[in-house]
Amino acid sequence: MRFSYALSIIVPMFACQPAKETAETINNPFVVELNEPVDFANVTAADLKEYGEYTINQSAQAIAEIKAVNTPTFNNVFGSFDDISNNMATASNKSFLMYWTSPDSLIRATGLAGYKRIDSLSTGIYSDKDLFNQMVSFTETDEYKALSGKKKLLVDDLIDGLEQSGVGLNAEDLAAYKKLNKEINDLTAAYATNMNTANELLVLNEVGAEGLPENFKKTYAAGESRYEVPVINATSGPIMKNAAREMTRKNYYMKFNNRASDKNLAILDSLVQKRYELAQLMGYDTYADYNLVPKMAKNPANVWDFVNGLVEASKGKAKTDLEELDQARAKSSGGVDESLDPWDISYYKNEILKNQYNVDPEEIRNYLPMDDCLDGMFAVYQNLLNLEFKKVEGGSVWHAEVDMYEVYDQGRLKGRFYLDLFPRPNKETWFYCVPLVSGKSKDGGYEVPEAMLLGNFTRPTETLPSLLSHGELSTLFHEFGHIMDKMAYEGEYSLQSGSKSDFTEAMSQIFENWIWDYETVSSFAKHYETGEVLPEETFNNMLKAKNVSSGYSSIKSLRNCIYDLNLYNLYDPNNKVSTDDLWKKIDGEMGLMDGYVEGTHPQSSWIHINTHPVYYYGYLWSDVYAQDMFSEFEKNGLQDQATGVKYRKLILANGSQRDIVEAVEEFLGRPSNNEAYMKSLGL
Known part of the structure; x- marks a missing residue:
């Protein structure tokens, strides 16, 4: 799972740094001069x-000033x-950054509390009837009609955006809307904290560690013939793909x-219920109906048609994939009649790669040290x-492992990004681009964007560099694509x-092709x-x-879409x-494999259904556009700078300044289609 964690999803369309007048008013290290x-x-x-x-006090005062305007114009309102x-x-983003990454527990708690307070103000602003009326009154002017x-x-x-945020509700319903929003945000924060502080360990002896790469064993050695492996995203691949003992994998x-x-x-049960209540309050049948209004898909029917079409297109290949995996399992077990279980999939796919294609993913890892991969990716x-990217030596960062870079366009400062690449206690456990500051014109000049790549890649040790799998290399290219979008x-x-x-996601998925x-x-x-x-x-x-197993991989992603x-x-x-029985229901409808394992609850540590519902x-959807746009590079050359x-200029620089479908069609010189996407799946 990879995505840019855009706080604008929670605080609608909010992105940038305090204005200069704030910097002149208080002495605070978070309040800085332009850029x-x-x-x-x-x-x-x-x-x-x-x-x-x-920031909250100044923002509330500034909103009051907009509402007091006698003659609304584009500039004095919008x-x-x-x-x-x-x-x-910016205050919200940087508060959340500290919550997710700071090694200081008090700073983390303060960051979360600050984020919640700003979110509460945002809810109030977006449902402010006087502000809304001021905006609507502008649409009745000649200036608007000429826009x-x-x-x-x-x-x-x-x-x-205001209409989707409760501004049209009566006083009683608006109070209920605000209460639900607060409860939902409190629940999502608690879910994330619980997930990020779940310090599970798998303890192995030499027998249990059979098949694991020697470098991996060295990393997690905890005495003679004893290994303590943290159950985190960075260790999942090495264990599930290589552990020869089924019990270890299980x-x-x-x-x-x-x-x-x-x-x-x-918490998840409460989130689903409260999001349903919020949608009902807003006049929608379901939360998906409400959530999809501002998206390209527009409504659940379009999403279901899209997903179900891919299910049908993927089923045949997925069935063949599972048969091949089962044959590999039977061959490995000497024909013993055992079932192919979910913890077997990655292992036997790995066996097929090694035995049928002479591809050893762990050997390939030795060719992909992180520093070299970064240099190559940057190039x-x-x-x-x-x-042009320039590393800032001695840059002030929140942890010693974090690096700061500046981006230049023809010698002009274009942006700034941070890399926080390795797991550590109490840090967010997945992979994201975290936006910090957004590009914006100001009186003193142009404010350049800032963002951070939050990763949990295989960390280096005293004797080994960080060595990436080819899959992790794909993640690195993907997440950095989000950075470049910003x-x-x-x-x-x-x-x-x-x-x-x-x-x-299309704007980063496209770059995975270069690996x-x-x-x-x-x-x-x-x-x-x-x-x-x-x-x-x-x-x-x-x-x-x-x-290899591309059909099954597609079905696995679609299974998650359907669950969401x-x-x-x-x-x-x-x-x-029950959220457990839902997995069984979906597996039964798909009719391919019983993917749910009794006693497990994958939905309890799945960030999408927590903070990004109706997203998967x-x-x-994005990949259809990504692969279609990549066809232009295939035509003109993967190193072609003009393309x-x-x-x-057409796609990354756009944001939402023009319709994205129009921008894609201009880039392609034709309407978009799904041919390249279907080809990429091997279907």
């Missing part, structure tokens, strides 16, 4: 609390609102899919997008810095000990094996289905 970085290494919980409170949302979003392009879109989108699988289940199952992005924005208003949420190009990969894939370049024969074998849709589109408060289909700059 100056925060001194993260020296901030305190008191600083973070003061910053949040000041321009001013963009400034306010800009200030609030076109991005300014008209901004006005219309913002009014739509024990890990059970622990991994039970993280935080003692608390989060009840790809810099060349394609005609940008860096590339070229717009006047921060409110327009983000695209539709079911398109946003399947030997010219690209051989430029940096060198053995960490010998310096040998990854052999072309090995890479060609990887290409031949690319679609069942929770938020088919929920019936009078006939509730968006990965597949890369065209992509940057």
